[in-house]
Amino acid sequence: MNTRQEVLDFVHHGAERFLPHLSIDCAIFGYHDHELKTLLIRHHGQENWSLPGGYIGRHETLTEAAHRILAEKTQLTGLFLQQFYTFGDSATRMNNIKTEQTHNTTYSKVGVSLSPGHWLSERTLSIGYYALVDYLQVVVTPEFLVDEYCWLNVADIPQELVYDHNEIIQKALLTLRAHIFQQPIGYNLLRDKFTLPEIHSLYETILCKQIDRRNFRKKLLTLGLIRQLDEQKKIGPHRSPFLYEFDLENYSRALEDGSILTF
Amino acid sequence: MNTRQEVLDFVHHGAERFLPHLSIDCAIFGYHDHELKTLLIRHHGQENWSLPGGYIGRHETLTEAAHRILAEKTQLTGLFLQQFYTFGDSATRMNNIKTEQTHNTTYSKVGVSLSPGHWLSERTLSIGYYALVDYLQVVVTPEFLVDEYCWLNVADIPQELVYDHNEIIQKALLTLRAHIFQQPIGYNLLRDKFTLPEIHSLYETILCKQIDRRNFRKKLLTLGLIRQLDEQKKIGPHRSPFLYEFDLENYSRALEDGSILTF
DNA sequence: TTACAATGCGTAAATTCTACGCAATAAACT
DNA sequence: AGTTTATTGCGTAGAATTTACGCATTGTAA
Numbered sequence: 001m002n003t004r005q006e007v008l009d010f011v012h013h014g015a016e017r018f019l020p021h022l023s024i025d026c027a028i029f030g031y032h033d034h035e036l037k038t039l040l041i042r043h044h045g046q047e048n049w050s051l052p053g054g055y056i057g058r059h060e061t062l063t064e065a066a067h068r069i070l071a072e073k074t075q076l077t078g079l080f081l082q083q084f085y086t087f088g089d090s091a092t093r094m095n096n097i098k099t100e101q102t103h104n105t106t107y108s109k110v111g112v113s114l115s116p117g118h119w120l121s122e123r124t125l126s127i128g129y130y131a132l133v134d135y136l137q138v139v140v141t142p143e144f145l146v147d148e149y150c151w152l153n154v155a156d157i158p159q160e161l162v163y164d165h166n167e168i169i170q171k172a173l174l175t176l177r178a179h180i181f182q183q184p185i186g187y188n189l190l191r192d193k194f195t196l197p198e199i200h201s202l203y204e205t206i207l208c209k210q211i212d213r214r215n216f217r218k219k220l221l222t223l224g225l226i227r228q229l230d231e232q233k234k235i236g237p238h239r240s241p242f243l244y245e246f247d248l249e250n251y252s253r254a255l256e257d258g259s260i261l262t263f
Numbered sequence: 264m265n266t267r268q269e270v271l272d273f274v275h276h277g278a279e280r281f282l283p284h285l286s287i288d289c290a291i292f293g294y295h296d297h298e299l300k301t302l303l304i305r306h307h308g309q310e311n312w313s314l315p316g317g318y319i320g321r322h323e324t325l326t327e328a329a330h331r332i333l334a335e336k337t338q339l340t341g342l343f344l345q346q347f348y349t350f351g352d353s354a355t356r357m358n359n360i361k362t363e364q365t366h367n368t369t370y371s372k373v374g375v376s377l378s379p380g381h382w383l384s385e386r387t388l389s390i391g392y393y394a395l396v397d398y399l400q401v402v403v404t405p406e407f408l409v410d411e412y413c414w415l416n417v418a419d420i421p422q423e424l425v426y427d428h429n430e431i432i433q434k435a436l437l438t439l440r441a442h443i444f445q446q447p448i449g450y451n452l453l454r455d456k457f458t459l460p461e462i463h464s465l466y467e468t469i470l471c472k473q474i475d476r477r478n479f480r481k482k483l484l485t486l487g488l489i490r491q492l493d494e495q496k497k498i499g500p501h502r503s504p505f506l507y508e509f510d511l512e513n514y515s516r517a518l519e520d521g522s523i524l525t526f
Numbered sequence: 527t528t529a530c531a532a533t534g535c536g537t538a539a540a541t542t543c544t545a546c547g548c549a550a551t552a553a554a555c556t
Numbered sequence: 557a558g559t560t561t562a563t564t565g566c567g568t569a570g571a572a573t574t575t576a577c578g579c580a581t582t583g584t585a586a
Contacts, residue, residue, distance in 0.1 A: 021282045022388065062351025062388060086349045086390050088325025125285065125325060127349050197533075214535075215575065238532040239582040262523060262574085460564075477566075478544065501563040502551040525543085 001143050007110045015119040018055035024066050025053040025087075025126045025165065027172035028074065030135030030151060031189040036205050037135060037151040038169065039073065040161075044145050045105035049152075050162045051169065053126070066129045075139045080132045080188035084175040088125035090164035099124070102162060106145055126164075130172040132188035180206055181261040184225070187246045195233055195241035199226070203263065211263045223259055224250035264406050270373045278382040281318035287329050288316040288350075288389045288428065290435035291337065293398030293414060294452045299468050300398060300414040301432065302336065303424075307408050308368035312415075313425045314432065316389070329392045338402045343395045343451035347438040351388035353427035362387070365425060369408055389427075393435040395451035443469055444524040447488070450509045458496055458504040462489070466526065474526045486522055487513035 001007050028039040040049040054069035056062060062083075071077050092099060100121045104114055114121045140149050157169060179185060185206070186199050200216050220226045227247045232240040264270050291302040303312040317332035319325060325346075334340050355362060363384045367377055377384045403412050420432060442448060448469070449462050463479050483489045490510045495503040 019284045019386065019388075021284055056351065056388075058386065059357075061357060062349070065351075083349065086325070086346065088319065088328075088390075094322075094324060123282065123321065125282075125319075127351075195533095212576075213533085214577085217534080219574090238530090238584060239534080241533060260523065260525065458564090475545070476564085477546085480565080482543090500553055501561085502553090502565080504564060 001145065002141075003144060004110050007107075007144050008112070011107060011110070011112050011114075011118075011120065014055070016058075018057055020119045020122055021124055023053050023055055023124050023126045024062075024069055025051045025128055025168055026066070026070055026073070026081075027051055027128070027130040027169050028070070028133060028138075029130060029154075029172075029176065029189070030133050030138060031202055031205065032135040034201050034205055036154045038154055038157065039138070039140065040150055040152050040157075041073075041146045042148040043106045043162075044109045044147050046102065046147075046162060048160050048162045049150075049158065049165075051165045062127070066127075070129075070131050072143075073140065074131075074133060075141060076133060076137060080185075081129055082131075082175070082179070083127060083129050085168075085171050086125060086127045087164055087168060090167060092163040093123065093125060099163065109145060126168070128168050128172060130176055132176075132185060134189065134191065177207060182255060184246050184248060184251045187248070193229065193231070193243040193245050195243060197241060199244070207263065209263075216263065219261070219263075223254055223261075225254065264408065265404075266407060267373050270370075270407050271375070274370060274373070274375050274377075274381075274383065277318070279321075281320055283382045283385055284387055286316050286318055286387050286389045287325075287332055288314045288391055288431055289329070289333055289336070289344075290314055290391070290393040290432050291333070291396060291401075292393060292417075292435075292439065292452070293396050293401060294465055294468065295398040297464050297468055299417045301417055301420065302401070302403065303413055303415050303420075304336075304409045305411040306369045306425075307372045307410050309365065309410075309425060311423050311425045312413075312421065312428075314428045325390070329390075333392075333394050335406075336403065337394075337396060338404060339396060339400060343448075344392055345394075345438075345442070346390060346392050348391045348431075348434050349388060350391060350427055350431060353430060355426040356386065356388060362426065372408060389431065391431050391435060393439055395439075395448060397452065397454065440470060445518060447509050447511060447514045450511070456492065456494070456506040456508050458506060460504060462507070470526065472526075479526065482524065482526075486517050486524070488517065 030037045041052055042049050052073040056065040066081055204211055226244045229243045231243045234240050293300045304315055305312050315336040319328040329344055467474055489507045492506045494506045
């Protein structure tokens with residue numbers, strides 16, 4: 001939503017196009033230079049940051065909605081996107097008093113005040129998704145109601161996000177760390193070809209622990225999850241590292257066999 | 264809902280008490296004698312079986328709703344209940360044509376025909392939970408609209424459950440099998456004190472594979488997940504097996520340490 | 527040239543996993 | 557009563573895997 005007119009239409013006719021009581025919130029993880037970052041946005045008039053989110057169109061599947069919302073924020077399609085939990089317990093998801101006030105502040109930018117019965121004021125459960133993106137490829141598009149956005153290191157996320165977004169992002173991180181043992185997480189956070197130090201540092205960053213460089217390489221190669229290429233990355237200081245790529249076929253086969261990664 | 268009057272009230276005034284567009288479906292797993300069973304119900308007029316389910320009250324949390332629905336079906340409270348996925352993709356969750364017809368057949372028992380705009384006819388996403396119960400403790404209470412219920416071996420579940428319930432139960436099983444390595448699953452399916460053959464058979468049943476009896480015992484004892492008691496179960500033929508109990512403290516400590524069970 | 531950091535490769539020790547053997551016990555059978 | 561048999565508890569050798577390093581190689585910088 002990039003214009004005042006679009007926002008007004010959304011407020012007044014959104015209930016015809018979207019399902020009420022349900023939203024999607026998306027923890028978008030991007031990796032760069034030993035740091036795992038999340039995309040946060042600040043809506044107009046809000047003091048605190050939010051996760052990017054949106055509503056489910058009445059004629060699109062849940063998965064389609066999640067991808068659309070992700071694409072609206074990052075301009076990227078076909079990304080790795082994983083549903084991890086639906087949130088409907090926290091105080092802010094029960095009584096909509098705070099929600100109403102918060103919403104009202106934002107929508108005052110287009111001169112509307114949401115009545116208590118308005119569809120945007122009602123109790124809303126949120127379906128949480130997390131996405132993995134190449135940090136450098138993302139072009140964030142600010143929307144009409146978004147004052148500010150930022151990529152924040154996951155360690156630096158403030159304690160006071162709006163609603164229950166702190167809970168959502170914590171659960172997303174926990175899920176990501178559990179999934180890293182069972183899915184080619186790096187495939188979506190790195191470029192097609194990557195060096196061993198790059199993927200090694202990625203795993204160390206996500207898991208928040210040190211992993212022996214040499215054993216890490218051995219394990220991924222032995223299981224056939226990555227494949228060493230002939231090319232070397234010439235740029236960079238000191239010795240030129242080889243390039244590697246994921247072997248997705250082997251990866252899925254290993255998953256079926258029940259091979260488990262441990263570090 | 265046990266009377267015609269309650270059902271009529273639910274149909275006509277349910278939208279005031281429950282959130283539309285959302286339901287909870289529950290895969291209730293019970294274990295007994297080497298077999299993993301699921302509770303299925305058959306609504307009035309339906310040819311196919313369903314998972315037990317219900318709606319979310321406007322003034323209860325999502326978790327409260329799940330426990331209430333479970334208690335309504337099994338008369339048991341405080342059970343292990345785990346949310347695992349929210350379903351909003353399948354054809355039956357997109358167009359509500361089939362849903363309308365199916366619903367209408369059931370509600371014809373109380374003489375109502377649901378109009379297209381009726382809250383029960385609208386598109387509904389379903390939040391999936393799975394529960395683990397002691398099969399023998401459950402007292403299933405048939406409701407007014409339920410013609411029949413049964414405990415069906417998970418291997419014998421028919422291919423034609425209503426809506427996307429086959430998909431839901433498959434995902435529940437997959438999740439259960441993944442969680443068995445990280446949570447004291449047996450704690451909720453067995454009694455407080457159990458014998459080694461009992462828990463061994465439970466794990467074999469859930470994982471659908473044979474596990475060496477002796478290594479299985481060694482692993483659980485070494486990790487401190489179960490504790491051997493002095494008592495022996497005198498009943499039963501042949502040698503009297505010792506009784507064991509879960510060591511929940513050690514269990515949660517092992518989880519934090521990241522110890523992983525493998526069989 | 528030399529020092530140094532980054533990268534790739536190997537190996538020995540420690541640990542864990544796996545596949546069994548076997549004794550002890552209690553019921554069933556001759 | 558003695559024998560057979562199924563069930564349970566416990567141990568152990570060998571295989572496999574994990575872990576902790578050593579070290580040579582390469583490119584950059586002093």
